[in-house]
Amino acid sequence: MTPEEFRQNGYALIDWIATYIEDIEQRPVSNPALQPGDVRRQLPAHPPSSPEPFSAVLADLDDIIAPGLTHWQHPSFFAYFPGNSSYPAILGELASAGLGVQGMSWVTSPACTEVETLMLDWMQELLGLPERFRSDSATGGGVIHGSASEATLAAILSARWRITGGDVNLDGDTTRLVAYTTAQAHSSIEKGLRIAGIGSEHMRIVAHDDTFAMRADELERMIAHDRERGLVPFFVCSSRGTTSSTAFDPSPEIGEICRRDGLWLHVDAAMSGIAALVPEYRWVNDGLELADSYCTNPHKWMGVNFDCDLFWTADRAALLGALSILPEYLRSKALESGAAIDYRDWQIPLGRRFRALKLWFTLRCDGVESVQAMIREHVRLTQQLAELVTTDDRFRIDAPHPLNLLCCSLVAGSGATDALIEAANNTGQALFTRTVLANSHGSTVSLRFSIGARLTTERHVLAGWQLLRSLVDLDLDLDRTPVGG
């Protein structure tokens, strides 16, 4: 592709994307008829022997790729969690690709590191986070990770390093370490503990209350019990807004326990933490002044394209202790002077793109007020939806819904709820996912109605609710076996 062709093809792709987003509502949210292999079958089994025009690629985007996608930007996408994007963020990603620089060390592209550090400090300010997370604080700092999974792993490794005084880097012995979280925490906690050689048997599932929040008294009891057995409690992951139901662990009380007992407290607010951009929702981050590390994802609810997870720590020495390795071919004067940040030592991989650009572009071009308005509207719509659900006695609400996720189910039971989700998704008019919620009232399959796409308005939420009601009116087969049951 020549530079001139790049210009023409680039304009065409910009137009294609603009149209894709403007017209996205005309598409089904997902293609329920699609079976594994259906997309691949439409593409050549072998690579092309000679170059093709870009128009052929665009045609395939239209005819094969887009119909084979689940449209996360669709206003009736109520599944999983929001993965919303925005125009400035798309351009930020384009700029990053065009520059094609590596930000593994300060010296490999200084602006890549410095804009990132600045963005973390801007976000500390906008979210009202503790000053001790700032890059200019005595012991803290922040970094962009690809995902909350990586942030969680980085937190576990930092904790592991600190509790062993760094010995783990040498002898790797983790056999006495024990970590704590709840059954409602994200799957990345257990995955991270496995990766770090802690193992699932050394992950304690702390009981949760009927709101699906961790019971601090149980945490305290379990830590004491493990200590009596000669084990070494070292890490707690507290969720502020669980994936399953947006439950909020009591981080302030958990923080007190961790501080007293010398455990590392990681607070996972991947989804909900961004709500703190709105002053009245700052409570989502209560307790952070006692946390050792924290993460939240602009790529979920802030219109900054994936991947953009913000990870802060109040103890960067532990993070660097866990993750820094210095080969000869990466030595530099800037590094040895200690004046520069080398983000390769703050993350799992070595290489890194200029991800800060998309956050910078978004904050500058759209500003924080438009994000605040979007978050407020999503929360309002969720509360409005909850009121509607309450008026239909075939449904029940399964969990508190302080923000933008409503978990509800059919009183007819889990099989019926699973059947409803499947029937709704099969229409292509909306997309929902499920979870299982268990507390002292029992265990139930629950429909997750997650409201967070940038284009979602009241009309879409009401249509989604009407869709669910109309399907129940049709008298679903209520005797189905739940998925996985």
Next chain:
Amino acid sequence: MTPEEFRQNGYALIDWIATYIEDIEQRPVSNPALQPGDVRRQLPAHPPSSPEPFSAVLADLDDIIAPGLTHWQHPSFFAYFPGNSSYPAILGELASAGLGVQGMSWVTSPACTEVETLMLDWMQELLGLPERFRSDSATGGGVIHGSASEATLAAILSARWRITGGDVNLDGDTTRLVAYTTAQAHSSIEKGLRIAGIGSEHMRIVAHDDTFAMRADELERMIAHDRERGLVPFFVCSSRGTTSSTAFDPSPEIGEICRRDGLWLHVDAAMSGIAALVPEYRWVNDGLELADSYCTNPHKWMGVNFDCDLFWTADRAALLGALSILPEYLRSKALESGAAIDYRDWQIPLGRRFRALKLWFTLRCDGVESVQAMIREHVRLTQQLAELVTTDDRFRIDAPHPLNLLCCSLVAGSGATDALIEAANNTGQALFTRTVLANSHGSTVSLRFSIGARLTTERHVLAGWQLLRSLVDLDLDLDRTPVGG
């Protein structure tokens, strides 16, 4: 930003990128005068209170960001390793951002998974890799990781899972496991072993020969010695093209040892493996038929923008055993039927972008022939450079240079070589990095002359060499202390 503004701003950014790349040679490769903090100082300390026009962002790209970068796409960028890009790959990244879908599971966006699987199979064919790595093979398959560091970690975790029969996921005990590599291997091996709870003391540094390649007899001896001590040898990382000097471990012999002794063999060809796109360089992947896993990076030498590491395994059960966790909110029928690939179980993070698009766009729009031509030319230039260096008796060549990296130094010693690198980089006309090479002839600081940017031609290489010679003519201060010395 409105859709119409996105179109106009998008065109402007496409133009900006085209001009950036077309005119990149007019810039210094890096800005040697830049000090830590210089970029940040030019930007507002606090986030903007109201939206700004995109033109302000573009102006800052021109005035602050670009002058603060190290230009990896510059034709006189001879530092680190190539991180080259191409026009179709830039557009692929843009398309991925515009679609904004998540590929963590097949069902979360089927085309995202299926195009990726197809690309891995296309690349298996183009690189001539063993059939057992194909997705339609009995036990193998491939995936795009963000970086070779993640691929290495995935390999270590797979090996750890297999040797413990999966027990490691539960009890985490890794205290008897031992891994093997050379001092020339990439830093991500040791980092991965630390992350996985193996620890540096359980990483054996196998002696290398005078070409910086692993000595298979030493590997065999060390494995036997560790077994005698009651330890459990489980993992070997063999480099095919080291970062430091492009050394090639004897993977066929290493493979025989691993197979006989039941160790997992990971072959790291992150930089050099792509050379196998050219038939006469297929030898770079010799021995792969005995490997359990393998990685190479289109984002280094193939014009596919970072991040695009291709990771294959012949034992996907071990990989999935190590990395899969299934929470209720991710269950699906497609998953339970076993027909679909869920790439979240093939990698460290949960979330993932549609990274396959940039590889697909590049293979279709530029074709493999243009990449073959580029690789051949870079190798030719490196061999031509080596001949020139041989004619100047103030220089010596420090390592074999079969591909696109020449390691050379001043006979005057390591301090002089460091001074030369610094002086050359201070001109901004070219950029080099250093390494330290130690074998039976001694230890030396070596200048790495890495030739791999897409725009690099004979003129740039000759100018780089002339720059080095002219600086030596100026009678450098030869008594400097080497960096880190």
